[in-house]
Amino acid sequence: MIETPLAHLGDTSAAGPRTFAERRRARNMGITYLVLAVITAVFLTGHDGTAMFKLDDGRSFSLPAQTTAWVAVAMFSVLAGGALWRGYGKLTNAVLALVTVTLLMTFLSWSAAGTSFSLIGVLVSTVGYPTPIVIGAMSGIICERSGIVNIAIEGLLLNGAFMAVFIGSVTTFWIGVLAAMVTSALLAWLLAWLAIRFKVDQVIVGFFINFFVLGLTNFLSKRLFVEHQNWNYVGTLRPLKIWGLHSIPVIGPILFEQTVYVYVAWLLVFGLTWLLFRTRWGLRTRSVGEHPRAADTLGINVVRLRYRNVIIAGAIAGFGGSWFASNVGQFNQNMTGGRGFIALAVVIVGRWKPIGALCAALVFGLFDSLGNKLATLHTGIPSEFISMLPYLATVVVVCGFVGRSRGPKAAGQPYDSQ
Amino acid sequence: MTDAGTPEPATGTARARPLQRLEHIDAKNTVLVPVLAVVSALVVGAIIVAATDIDRLQHGAFGGIATNILDAYKALFVGAFGSWTGISETLVFATPLLLTGLAVALSFRSGLFNIGATGQMLMGGMAAVWIGFTMNGPGIVQIPLAMLAGIAGGMVWGGMIGVLKARTGAHEVITTIMTNYIALALVTWMLKTTAFKQPGPSGNPISKAIANEAHLPKLLDFVRPGLRANIGFLVALAAAVGVWWLFRKSKLGFELRTVGANPDAARYAGMRIGTLTVVAMALSGGLAGLAGAVNILGTNRQMTTSFAGDIGFDAIAVALLGRNTSVGTVLAALLFGALEAGKTRMQLDADVPLDLVLVVRALIVLFIAAPLLTRMIWRIKAEGGGLGLSFRGWGS
Structure with missing residues (x-):
């Protein structure tokens, strides 16, 4: 995985100058979203029924499990296409967050299909x-x-x-x-x-x-x-x-x-x-x-x-x-x-x-x-x-799969001041 | 800083000039500093015992405190060496410490931090226990097979870290810490599946017991039957010889040492760093996996989630105290095994909580890892003595 500084020069795509690492990351994200779409289609569309999510003071909202799952599959596929085609640049993390939240809601409506689920309790302990x-x-x-x-x-x-x-x-x-x-x-x-x-x-x-x-x-x-x-x-x-x-x-x-x-x-x-x-x-x-x-x-x-x-x-x-x-x-x-x-x-x-x-x-x-x-x-x-x-x-x-995580360069090295 | 890890001249020339090799042995750094580190740790441990003896301190019974400390350390020694049971237990505890200590020493000499001995030992134990309860003898086949399975389990788990490091540059400190937790969760889950779970109503994650045929032969049966020491200790000693042979006599060992001492030089010499990283982590993991197998076949007989404990840290301590050499690791493992074997006796006889041993072990690591500090305290004049190992950043 050697990244040469000249790697992006050969790349003249419309997306502008993207580094090798950025392109690799976009590719990895695209593949990940595709895999998630397949996983959702195979595993999370099986439950019929509606999941009710309880909020505070008797408020609640419901999601039909099967429909939610198929919407998620469609969304993941489209987002994967976008990532593989030209990537999202600065929006990459926002897209990742969107996918994560959608996946979670799909998963929750799948697991709570036909029953109710106290979302507020989960969120309070998530923060606490x-x-x-x-x-x-x-x-x-x-x-x-x-x-x-x-x-x-x-x-x-x-x-x-x-x-x-x-x-x-x-x-x-x-x-x-x-x-x-x-x-x-x-x-x-x-x-x-x-x-x-x-x-x-x-x-x-x-x-x-x-x-x-x-x-x-x-x-x-x-x-x-x-x-x-x-x-x-x-x-x-x-x-x-x-x-x-x-x-x-x-x-x-x-x-x-x-x-x-x-x-x-x-x-x-x-x-x-x-x-x-x-x-x-x-x-x-x-x-x-x-x-x-x-x-x-x-x-x-x-x-x-x-x-x-x-x-x-x-x-x-x-x-x-x-x-x-x-x-x-x-x-x-x-x-x-x-x-x-x-x-x-x-x-x-x-x-x-x-x-x-x-x-x-x-x-x-x-x-x-x-x-x-x-x-x-x-x-x-x-x-x-x-x-x-x-x-x-x-x-x-x-492992750098979703973008390189690089620490402070001198971390761990003793410093000699001469 | 790097005298411990510097590759000596090729073994052929070293054999031709034995005097030159003797000069490499630095008595002060390799013998005196470790001994003083143990003494310092025991002294600090005694201070901790004294300072927390609230009742006697309130009554000003300083003589009582002194006798209490002496009693505690005496009980520790008697518990470990004072009887055949004690000696047997010392050997039992020393066995996994020796094998995992060798695993860490091997990784240290190859320039890698293997903090994942716990996870590798868990995986080795899982593989070994599966062979242990699915087969039913004969022992001559089943025992070596279970040990090989343990080695393989640890090798896969450790080699994976090497692959991640070689392919993506992921730092092994962080991946080993994380895979320790992953291994623990994985083992907890597997021990609840029908393939592994012990029959019966209990919901605890405990595996089926291994077949009687797979029990390791006892080592001290000629003294008194019932002593737990088994030939696992001899297996560990053989592994120590194997590691010595690897680093002293083989080309692979020379390459590993070179990568450990100076990866740039190794690369310019045409060695394949990536492959060597994977090999080093796989070998290290294999040793830790063997520790798991020996523990299952020798003493535990079945798998539990707590079976590896925090051995990863003890292994680092053993490797550091043994200065990454085979002989040193054997001695260090025996010392730590003795502390482990004697600690219950210490708590019973002297009413000093057995966790003191954990404190003393941590302090030994401190005084060994900081030779400058130890030399300053004891006013020894010597050069060098570093561990030849340094964290080179998180990688990029």
Whole structure:
């Protein structure tokens, strides 16, 4: 797969100068849509009947399963033709989103044909569930944009969960959150110190932190919480209704009746987008992650910026970890259950961009809440396959099948300042 | 930084000049640093035990804390080596650690991070257990067949990572992490299908048990029947010799080492990087798959979803501690097996939660992976000692 810079010169099609990679991507997308059309035609047209989707306050809408499926087949075929013919250029992602949503609705009306389905419940948990993943992904993005690979998101989240429960139980909830942020920042400092000062391989340090935290929190929860059960209870956080906005039909309950963590997560996403791409700090951070030598030449202190960013990222991940405390109210061993690794996947699928990561996290959240929901609908699709989808999607994206996902160039490489 | 992975001169010349080879052995880096790393990890572990002993700290019983720590480490040692049962258990735990450790070491020396030993071991275990319960002896045929199936299962799962890397440049760190989860979901689903599921009303994902004929022969039956140690450990030792032979004596091993040390040089020398990547990942996966087969045939007898645990990380730890050499990996696997075998005793005798072992293992990785740190703490003067391995970005 060598892409020569001259590859597009031979291409004189009407679509204008498209690179080899763009054409390959358009071709892959076209083939994918065709395959989806065939899959829909073969598997999803079998159910007769109407699916009713319940929204809030007794509102609902219905879709006839068979008709929906055939409409989807037609749409996928047309879109595939367009993709194979000349591609969609800047609209590629919009088309992909359209296809995904259509496919989902077709699938849902197929599985819920003849019954009703609470769409609002699924959507509320789609927005709520991936909160720690989104926050963890922001931590990962800050680290990787500064040139430090952060495999340790899982460990930082787990530490945040433990400290928020432990310190929060002894004092008050928000002091616990503060403790979670401080201790995770310390762990992140350790990551930066080992990676920068000792040039230890960052993947190995990341795994060290993950398993160190796993072992330590298991150890401490047995050592401390068995005798002092009152140290393991912080209580849960109630959803916070945003005044005025939560009464908007449909959107209100989905977006504005969540816990404070959801709002902070969204603020982080949009704030970080602005900071990364519109401010001096962002430009410096990206330059340190892409080409530290050039940044150094221009007078940016590479090492100091990396330390500072990784420590901030650690505090953010610690905050994300405290979500588990607010959600469950107590600490269970390994309670993050691999969500730090999903956050890492989200960073990559979202191409190291905060909004991309948010979209990926929401899609994963949708898969997760659908997986839970489908178990009750008896569709015959094993829930394991639904839970596999985020990981499978990540592999597909990393393989460049739906466009190249390229990380910060200097990520993972120690920097020598001579 | 790269002394561990630098290809030495071709083996012919090395044999002709044994003195030159001896110079490569750097006693401080290959022996002293690993030993000190283990000592440092045990010291930090002791500090953690002391700092969390709330009751004794409140009463100022510092002598009690010290004896408690000594008791804990003594129980750990006695649990692992103090009896035939302990030794047998140490060997049992060391076996999969050795095989997966070799898998990771092989990938490290070829310049690849195989974090997917867990998934490859699961796949190997699935393949082996299928041979194990569908056939019914004779053992002389079924056992090698099941092991080959395990190797094949792991090879397919690992080789797939190599193909993805060679064809599309997808970084193996991310694909192995993701395929670990995919493997786990796949195994959970397969264990619920009628082809694998154990008969009976239980809804748990547990496979049928393998035939009696497929059980691996016991290793320590001459001492006392009932000890779990089996010839799986000898299989693992043989694999260690095989890996040693691969890297020391074969052309393929030389090419893998060259790619690992300097892919550009390898490309200019006319080696096929893509093919070597696939081969390295397939071999690595095969070793991890063999670990799965040996575990099924030797001790587990049936497949469960938790059967590989987090072995992928322990395997990295074993490979790092063993400095990616066969001899080192054997010793490291024995040490980690001993920690595993002794930890229950530690919890029973000294009332120290067995999760301390996980902390100590992580710390060993830290002190091994940061030789500069270890040397700074212990004030050793030595050059080099890096792992000869570095993450070269996410690829593009």
